[in-house]
Amino acid sequence: MASDSNMDREMILADFQACTGIDNIAEAITLLELNNWDLVAAINGVIPQENGILQSNFSSEASQTGPYGPHSQSEATAHTPSAPPSSASASATASSSSSPPSSSSPAFCPVQPSRHIVERQSRMLNFRVEYRQRSIEVVLEDASTVGDIKTILETELQVPVSKMQLKGWKSGDVSDSTVLQSLHLPKNNSLYVLTPDIAPLASTSQSSSAQQGSSSQNYLLVISHREAQRDYSLNFPASKTIQEVKRNISDLTNIPVRHQQWDGWPATASDDSITLAASGISYPCHHLTVCRRSSPALTVDQTDECTDVHMVSDSEDDFEDAPEFGVDESEIFGMGSSSCQKSPMMPEDSENEGDALLHFTAEFSRRYGDCHPVFYIGSLEAASQEAFYGKARDRKLLAIYLHNDESVLGNVFCSQMMCADSIVSYLSQNFITWAWDVTKEANKARLLTMCTRHFGSVVAQTIRTYKTDQFPLLLIVMGKRTSNEVLNVIQGNTTVDELMMRLMGAMEIFSAQQQEDIKDEDEREAREMVKREQDEAYRLSLEADRKKREAQEREEAEQVRQERIRKEQEEEREAIRLSLEQALPPEPKEDDGEPISKLRIRTPSGEFLERRFLGSCKLQVLFDFVASKGYPSDEFKLLTTFPRRNITQLDPAWSLLEAKLFPQETLFLEAKE
Numbered sequence: 281m282a283s284d285s286n287m288d289r290e291m292i293l294a295d296f297q298a299c300t301g302i303d304n305i306a307e308a309i310t311l312l313e314l315n316n317w318d319l320v321a322a323i324n325g326v327i328p329q330e331n332g333i334l335q336s337n338f339s340s341e342a343s344q345t346g347p348y349g350p351h352s353q354s355e356a357t358a359h360t361p362s363a364p365p366s367s368a369s370a371s372a373t374a375s376s377s378s379s380p381p382s383s384s385s386p387a388f389c390p391v392q393p394s395r396h397i398v399e400r401q402s403r404m405l406n407f408r409v410e411y412r413q414r415s416i417e418v419v420l421e422d423a424s425t426v427g428d429i430k431t432i433l434e435t436e437l438q439v440p441v442s443k444m445q446l447k448g449w450k451s452g453d454v455s456d457s458t459v460l461q462s463l464h465l466p467k468n469n470s471l472y473v474l475t476p477d478i479a480p481l482a483s484t485s486q487s488s489s490a491q492q493g494s495s496s497q498n499y500l501l502v503i504s505h506r507e508a509q510r511d512y513s514l515n516f517p518a519s520k521t522i523q524e525v526k527r528n529i530s531d532l533t534n535i536p537v538r539h540q541q542w543d544g545w546p547a548t549a550s551d552d553s554i555t556l557a558a559s560g561i562s563y564p565c566h567h568l569t570v571c572r573r574s575s576p577a578l579t580v581d582q583t584d585e586c587t588d589v590h591m592v593s594d595s596e597d598d599f600e601d602a603p604e605f606g607v608d609e610s611e612i613f614g615m616g617s618s619s620c621q622k623s624p625m626m627p628e629d630s631e632n633e634g635d636a637l638l639h640f641t642a643e644f645s646r647r648y649g650d651c652h653p654v655f656y657i658g659s660l661e662a663a664s665q666e667a668f669y670g671k672a673r674d675r676k677l678l679a680i681y682l683h684n685d686e687s688v689l690g691n692v693f694c695s696q697m698m699c700a701d702s703i704v705s706y707l708s709q710n711f712i713t714w715a716w717d718v719t720k721e722a723n724k725a726r727l728l729t730m731c732t733r734h735f736g737s738v739v740a741q742t743i744r745t746y747k748t749d750q751f752p753l754l755l756i757v758m759g760k761r762t763s764n765e766v767l768n769v770i771q772g773n774t775t776v777d778e779l780m781m782r783l784m785g786a787m788e789i790f791s792a793q794q795q796e797d798i799k800d801e802d803e804r805e806a807r808e809m810v811k812r813e814q815d816e817a818y819r820l821s822l823e824a825d826r827k828k829r830e831a832q833e834r835e836e837a838e839q840v841r842q843e844r845i846r847k848e849q850e851e852e853r854e855a856i857r858l859s860l861e862q863a864l865p866p867e868p869k870e871d872d873g874e875p876i877s878k879l880r881i882r883t884p885s886g887e888f889l890e891r892r893f894l895g896s897c898k899l900q901v902l903f904d905f906v907a908s909k910g911y912p913s914d915e916f917k918l919l920t921t922f923p924r925r926n927i928t929q930l931d932p933a934w935s936l937l938e939a940k941l942f943p944q945e946t947l948f949l950e951a952k953e
Contacts, residue, residue, distance in 0.1 A: 427456035626717035668759025684751035689772030
């Protein structure tokens, strides 16, 4: 029974938001609780009866045919693209004023388009293109190409497409033939045009400069909350509308926009849709006062005193009889809960954390602008590695931002805190910022699993203890040698100054720890450097010893080789000498009766060789004799004393007589050069 009751209330809440255009869930729940969850009474309490979404005067014919006949106005509405929630009541007002309802006219309520109609509709994309002090708004279907955008810009800027470079795409440079649908773009996009081949204009008009300057201004609104006796100092860009300011104050004070009573707005700020720059408020600071309207019904004097408070019908019984006509409330309003919900920050079925973070960043930029912290795209483990496990000088704190769309503090915290220039700059310089959306239970369970794996069960249990209204949360995590420590958990109900002070406090603790880590790391690196130098010196010493040993071994091997060669040569010489000595004819005797030549040969060492030869002996016998004594003719030459002749150059076949070495001669040996 309890689950059925919760489902009924969820349906009532969805229908109530669909018909009233109230995006703030807390505000919608408050209005329903004031009316005891009576859907019809709550709608009548928000929208006046004369401008209401429903009419109570059903006829018997309407009850028989149902509220959605074949030619009813609601059917026509169902076949048109759904208008923004803020324009729902305006459309209904225009319809009722142009043709007052008769007793037979059916009830009018926006109807959610059927599924097959939605699928056939093209998605419209908005592009804001900047070019040299000019801003061009382009609206195209996602079936168009990049070239179609350039064609439109060519007409507006008078710049040829061939000289135009369209930049600012999230996925890098794209070609003109790229279809916009393939880029998966958000609804609102910002681009800029570069024309490097076209020289810039020498000057711009003074009016354009002034307009650009005013749009870039920031206004400081000091808003006093009377009941709480508290002042809020909030920075808003000049492009913010008064309606957006009031919605942010609604999140801070829990006063719905329709129940806010303001003092301090200029007379020119009569329309909530105008921007702060055009509202006429003081620059750079303007003081305002807000309080809750005393009663739902306003008198004429109160209306004059507070012009921006919406009229609320005091009739609560207009639709009490609606069920008697057989019309179910869910059919009357005909819109599912999805039509009034924001696009989720993070899809529930992402395959990996990187894709989920890409979607989160794109949706965050679409809601709150491009000025926001740089969210780390990757897993929580990768973010921890990036923050904690580099060199001590490069380490940073890890800021884990946990978002919940169901919290009333979400919009204010994101727009006022997370998008503040000082916070963005400080987080970018000192933190690795990782984000996750816990709106969906599946995503929350996935986060708790990751936290348990990386930080332990204590952190996961801490996150579980926080209620939805305490979100968003900003967890400041510091890496230590043995484990990771959560230094601070910052809740959504804070101010920019408090947030900055707590971030700076965490940074002081981290800086002290970082200095110790840097000192330890430097000492460790110094020790490792000394060890490396010692190891290198030892290696060089071993290398030198090895080279010296190898050189010595080579020298010894060469000596052995030379000695072997020398011995071989000596053995060869000795063999030749012996063979020559054995081949010499015997020395003749002096009394043989034949001519005998007596030769005396001086060696290089000073010794003399003497021998007798027959005069008819050939010179070759003389050469062999000298060689047998160790003086071969290829190394030594045999010379006469006077006149000096080189006998080794004569024909070895000559006889001693022919060589004139008879009867006796003194010769000497000389080494050849």
